[in-house]
Amino acid sequence: MRRHLYQAGGLFFVGLGIVGAFLPLLPTVPFLLLALFCFARSNPAWEQRLLDHPTYGPPLRQWRERRAIPRRAKKAALIAMAVSVGITAFTAGWPWVLIPAGVMVLSGSWIWTRAE
Numbered sequence: 001m002r003r004h005l006y007q008a009g010g011l012f013f014v015g016l017g018i019v020g021a022f023l024p025l026l027p028t029v030p031f032l033l034l035a036l037f038c039f040a041r042s043n044p045a046w047e048q049r050l051l052d053h054p055t056y057g058p059p060l061r062q063w064r065e066r067r068a069i070p071r072r073a074k075k076a077a078l079i080a081m082a083v084s085v086g087i088t089a090f091t092a093g094w095p096w097v098l099i100p101a102g103v104m105v106l107s108g109s110w111i112w113t114r115a116e
Helices: 002-022 029-042 044-051 057-066 071-091 098-112
Strands: none
Touching: 002 029, 029 044, 029 057, 044 057, 071 098
C-alpha cells in the first residue's frame, strides 16, 4: 500500500513539474525532486529515468550529491520572488507586502547560501 502511495505521489509531482516547465512562475526542479524522493521508495526504474533526463537530470543529481543549486537557478528564483513582492506591493499594498517580502528574505537567503 505504501509503495503505491509513493508512486502516486511521484506521478503527481512529475505532473506538476511538467506544468511548471511551461508556466513561468511555477518551479519545475523542486517538484521533480519530490518525485525523485517518491520514486526512490516506490519505483527505482522511474527514479533512474529522472536522473538520466538530459535537461533535468543534472540539477537533480547535483542536489542529491552535494545539495547544490546552480547559480542560474538561484538568480531565477530570486528574480521570481522579487517580482512576486513587487506585484503584491502594487496590488495589495501595505502591510500585505510584508508577507511575501519576509518569505523572500528567509527562503532567498537559504537558496543563496546553497553550494553551486
